[in-house]
Amino acid sequence: MIEKAYAAGPCSGHLTDIEHIVLCLQENRSFDHYFGSLSSVDGFDTPTSLFQQKGWDPRTQSVDPAGTTVPYRIDTTRGPNGVGECVNDPDHQWIAAQGGNDGWLAAQARTRSQANTPVVMGYYARPDMPIHYLLADTFTICDQYHSSLLGGTMPNRLYWISGTVNPDGDKGGPQIVEPTIQPKLTFSWRLMPENLSDAGVSWKVYNSKLLGGLNDTSLSRNGYVGSFKQAGDPRSDLARYGIAPRYPADFVLDIMNNRLPQVSWVVPLTVESEHPSFPVAVGAVTIVNLIRALLRNPAVWEKTALIIAYDEHGGFFDHVTPPTPPEGTPGEWIPPTVDINTVDGSGGIRGPIGLGYRVPCFVISPYSRGGLLAHERFDHTSQLQLIGKRFGVPVPNLTPWRASVTGDMTSAFNFAVPPNPSQPNLDHPAKQLPKLINCVPNAVLGFLNEGLPYRVPYPQTTPTQESGPVRGVPSGIC
Structure with a gap:
């Protein structure tokens, strides 16, 4: 059940009251996987036959094309071995993600062990992730936020920073899968930070530098900005503000010294990202610490919007079929001018590129308090559209089709009522951490696709x- 929208009237706040937009992407979780059981959202109570997926028989605990599995709770509060907290990493790349939303189990059976195939139908509930549910009860949650591309981490993060993966292949793309080796100074298309610099809007990308070269991925160290040729000049804004800033040290210092830029991308350490098989509880600690960093300076917090979303679905089931463009739509399919056999991970599939499946998204701000639900459709380019709307900066590479099916996220704010800058009551999730001992050895084995399986209940x-x-429902701009 959803309450009707706040009545239109004199605004108590405006988009221009938000002086800082902070963006953070966590990893590899679908909306149903995390919030299918949350009240009011488009979740498990939605009538659809897609909840009955063929390909696994829970009675025999085996792959069976005629067997049917429905979403089942992954209980982290009890054994065996605590494997529910650190489940195996499902296949979430381009080939596995393409299809008619009716072959989730079959897609996993092609690349994962029989016992780990059905984990894609697993979901968590409030007892398993109390902090995430508390955030949904405190701020705005979006139940129609999609990843940008039907695939993995790096291409979706490229959308998050630049609005494309260059499907035309003329500037280093198409990049549609997670690369084996992190590209260095490879791409040359336009990034949103370049547009911000040209417009005089301050920005930084705060990357975790921990573990050095062992963690030199699209999630940290030099990150995705370091994959662009334009960042090769150490004097460039991309090098100075897109690679050099450290998370959390520089981020916290900038907050405390009142020099947080107008736009920030925050990239925590990989093991904090909630990517399976890393623990959900560690991700909760990361999110709370990020919010608390902003709360340390009330003058910054009261004019900040923090958006926390997830880069892609991680292979986990979601019942909402994403909208996709007609075949050949410019910028949304790999065109015939590109030799598809040379595109890494394509499997001969040219598209559609997206939208991807739904992922969780929180809008955390004094202007989004009250346990609200935004039901408009968004994707990662919507975050860029919000930046563009607030600061008058064009979004690079945004296709007409994508602009027509996604909003700019202003509808997730509740400007019709006075902002509430008081410190939210966020119970620190550290009390969840003792159960992490049960993640050994799954935190390692599951990341290598060899994790101990979670038995499907029958x-x-x-x-x-x-x-x-x-x-x-938040009022949006009124």
């Missing part, structure tokens, strides 16, 4: 959603 029951609280 007999199965159809999952349901919480009955409350009822979530109001």
Whole structure:
């Protein structure tokens, strides 16, 4: 159940009141996987046959094309071995993600062990991730936020920073899968930070530098900005502000010294990202620490919007079929001018590129308090559209089709009521950490696709959603 939108009237806030936009992407979780049981959202109570997926028989615990599996809870509060906290990493790349939203189990059976195939149908509930659910009860959650591309981490993060993966192949793309080796100074298309610099809007990308070269991925160290040729000049803004800043040290210093830029991309350490098989509870600690860093300076917090989303679905089931463009739509399919056999990980598939499946997204701000639900469709380019709307800067590479099916996220804010800059009551998730000892050895084995499997319960029951609280709809710009 969703309460009706706040009545239109004199605004108590405006988009221009937000002086800092902070963006953070966590990793590899679908919306149903995390929030299918949350009240009011488009979740498990939605009537659809897609919840009955063929390909696994829970009675025999084996792959069976005729078997049916429905979403089942992955219980992290009990054994065996605590493997529910650190489940195996499903296949989430381009080939596995393409299709008609009816072959989730079959897609996994092609690349994962039989016992780990059904984990894609698993979901968490409030007892398993209390901090995430508390955030949904405190701020705005978006239940139609999609990843940008049907695939993995790096291409979706390229959308997050630049709005494309260059499907035309004329500037270093198409980059549609996670590369084996991190590209260095390879791409040359335009990034959103370049547009911000040209417009005089301050920005930084704060990357974790821990573990040095052992962690030189699209998530940290030199990150995705270091993959662009334009960052090769150490005097460039891309090198100075896109590679050099450290997370969390420089981020916290900038907050405390009132020099947080107008736009920030935050990239925590890989093991903090919630990427399976890394623990959900560690991700909760990361998110709370990020929020608390902003709260340390009330003058910054009261004019900040923090958006925390997830880069892609991680291979986990979601019942909402993403909108996709007609074949050949410019910028949304790999065109015939590109030899598809040379595109890494394509499997001969030219598209569609996206939208990808739904992922969780929180909008955390004094202007989004109250356990609200934004139901407009977004993707990672929507974050760029919000920046563009607020600061009057064009979004690079945004296709007309994508602009027509995604919003600019202003509808996730509740400007019709006065902002609430008081410190939110966020119970620190550290008390969840003792159960992490049970993640050994899955935290390592699961990341290598060899994790101990979580047994599918039998007999199965159809999952349901919480009955409350009822979530109001934010006013947006009024």
